[in-house]
Amino acid sequence: MLRTPICELLGIRLPILQAGMGKFKGLVTPPELVAAVSNAGGLGCLGATGLEPEELRQAIRRIRQLTDRPFGVNLIIPTRMSTRTGTRAEIRADIREKYPAHWDLVQRIFREEGIEPRTIDKEYSLTEEMTAAQTEVVFEERVPLFVVALGDPGAVRQRARDAGMKVAGLAGTVRNAQRQLAAGVDFVIAQGGEAGGHVGVVSTFPLVPQVVDAAGTTPVVAAGGIADGRGLAAALALGAQAIWCGTAFLFSDEVDLHPVHRAQLRAGSSEDFVASRVFTGKPSRTYHNRIHDAWASAKLDPLPMPHQKVLMEDFLDAARAAGRLDVVSNPSGQIAGMLEKTRPAAQIVEEMAAQAEAVIRGSMSYLA
Numbered sequence: 001m002l003r004t005p006i007c008e009l010l011g012i013r014l015p016i017l018q019a020g021m022g023k024f025k026g027l028v029t030p031p032e033l034v035a036a037v038s039n040a041g042g043l044g045c046l047g048a049t050g051l052e053p054e055e056l057r058q059a060i061r062r063i064r065q066l067t068d069r070p071f072g073v074n075l076i077i078p079t080r081m082s083t084r085t086g087t088r089a090e091i092r093a094d095i096r097e098k099y100p101a102h103w104d105l106v107q108r109i110f111r112e113e114g115i116e117p118r119t120i121d122k123e124y125s126l127t128e129e130m131t132a133a134q135t136e137v138v139f140e141e142r143v144p145l146f147v148v149a150l151g152d153p154g155a156v157r158q159r160a161r162d163a164g165m166k167v168a169g170l171a172g173t174v175r176n177a178q179r180q181l182a183a184g185v186d187f188v189i190a191q192g193g194e195a196g197g198h199v200g201v202v203s204t205f206p207l208v209p210q211v212v213d214a215a216g217t218t219p220v221v222a223a224g225g226i227a228d229g230r231g232l233a234a235a236l237a238l239g240a241q242a243i244w245c246g247t248a249f250l251f252s253d254e255v256d257l258h259p260v261h262r263a264q265l266r267a268g269s270s271e272d273f274v275a276s277r278v279f280t281g282k283p284s285r286t287y288h289n290r291i292h293d294a295w296a297s298a299k300l301d302p303l304p305m306p307h308q309k310v311l312m313e314d315f316l317d318a319a320r321a322a323g324r325l326d327v328v329s330n331p332s333g334q335i336a337g338m339l340e341k342t343r344p345a346a347q348i349v350e351e352m353a354a355q356a357e358a359v360i361r362g363s364m365s366y367l368a
């Protein structure tokens with residue numbers, strides 16, 4: 001059976017981690033998905049970015065009702081925020097005053113798409129207060145694995161160690177990985193630019209071996225463009241000890257995706273999943289739609305976090321309410337071009353592991 005040292009570290013049977021995926025206003029990775037992956041021997045992870053602290057607590061408790069196996073929570077904790085405080089109303093007022101061209105662009109998109117403007121009925125946004133409150137819940141609930149994206153895991157490392165929790169950081173460059181290693185993470189997830197969601201520009205194949213070389217004895221997990229046993233075997237060959245898959249689990253029965261978005265993923269080719277700063281201010285890979293074109297032709301610089309997100313979330317919320325999922329962001333990686341059928345998450349895990357074993361055994365026959 002496929003087993004690497006990180007399986008020991010995390011108390012799991014198979015080196016397959018389901019990536020935490022937080023989507024605008026809700027859960028892509030509901031407790032049912034997280035628990036299914038953990039119960040299958042991998043490690044499920046809740047993408048908690050869009051959850052208010054109490055929603056996060058309830059989701060963690062629900063996972064615990066569904067599994068007694070280890071699982072994770074993934075949060076985006078940006079290092080640099082444009083604002084410490086700020087309700088959405090305050091941030092909106094700031095945008096209107098300081099960035100009128102951005103405001104006008106979104107009003108024009110509303111008109112051109114024939115969508116009635118409205119503001120989102122959720123108060124929290126990605127501010128320092130919000131991420132601090134979410135982090136508090138992760139500690140209070142003693143989640144086995146805390147995965148920190150974008151930010152500095154050093155801020156939470158000691159507290160996690162004291163609580164017996166593991167911490168991992170997501171890195172898109174070697175420099176970023178070095179920062180995470182210096183902060184003392186238990187392992188680094190090296191995420192290539194072909195991934196879904198927020199991405200850098202270095203692809204998985206050049207990134208992973210460089211991070212492995214930089215990491216010394218700290219385990220590295222490979223992410224970005226891995227969706228079957230061939231990808232798992234390749235990741236292990238590059239020196240990774242496990243994989244962190246997002247897009248693959250967008251094709252699970254348990255994932256929480258609108259049927260229009262499921263259909264886009266099924267039909268999309270790899271080149272339909274493009275990186276743009278339009279939705280959050282940071283490059284994020286999503287299924288290409290008309291909003292990408294409107295943003296590109298406006299030639300504006302993205303607003304700092306969380307302004308761009310607050311600006312666009314009003315539009316996304318209105319579009320969703322109007323049933324216009326065709327213009328709502330649908331994050332996914334390039335590997336979606338290879339995937340079609342939806343299956344139970346447990347089956348995805350089992351088939352990946354079985355195929356990787358077959359690939360590794362088969363590759364031995366190349367030896368003379």
Ligand SMILES: Cc1cc2nc3c(=O)[nH]c(=O)nc-3n(C[C@H](O)[C@H](O)[C@H](O)COP(=O)(O)O)c2cc1C
Pocket residue numbers: 019020021022023028047048049074075076148149150170191194195196197198223224225226244245246247248250330331332333334335
């Ligand atoms: C729908 C979706 C939402 C995501 N949301 C987050 C998130 O909230 N935080 C985060 O750190 N990464 C997020 N990611 C990135 C994943 O954690 C993971 O690194 C990535 O999916 C791996 O590449 P793959 O999509 O090719 O498997 C998201 C990815 C997708 C597809």
